[in-house]
Amino acid sequence: MKLSEAIELLTSTYQSLDAVALGLPVDAKEVADALAKADPDSAEYVALQALAKVNPYENTKKEKVKKDDDYNQE
């Protein structure tokens, strides 16, 4: 489902946002990116928060550890 469609549905519903968000399959990264850019005092932000709660995004990329930082020091 497109994120814009999910947001439109959530901002126009009178039901529980958490319950509605459970039934909206969206991409977690897309939600996280949109949430970072959204105005905190807007209905879109509230909708994105509900989506983020059921679609948590974790950045799995880890920074490469520099081997020389802790080793090879005399």
Added chain:
Amino acid sequence: MALPNKVLPGFSATLYCQPTATPTPLTTANLSVYASVSPIVITGNLIPVEAIPAFGQDDAVANFNVAGSRQSDKIPTQSAPTSMTITAAWNPADTNLLLIRGDAYSGTVDRTFVISASDGTGIVNYAFNGRVGQFTVDPNPTAEAKCTFTIHPRGNQYGWSNNA
């Protein structure tokens, strides 16, 4: 400005209602948006109540008895938002009291209500949609006339916002 960061006196809270006889209540998401709620918080929408009653969530639990355990277990179950029975001085020409009376006669009008509390600078709004289920006038000759009405908030339709 942020959330009021002090213990507020009871009289710092005021009740406002959405105007017009056929309002379109705010959607669930908009009930948490200060910019959507604040247009309702104006003097013209003020309901002249004596005090704001307790509001929030009713209690309901299921009690489970666990064999072999000293203590039983109480688990919260589905419950309704708290109904608010409110008393106001009865002015037969007050626009907002007339709206409330009309809602009570109808029983099917959904309206957004806002309880706004402030410490002078910070404002916190609790907005909810509700229907009015009762409206009575007490014309007791020993005191000023009072009217009493009950607002039943709709389930899940509430939101908090502040002017931070």
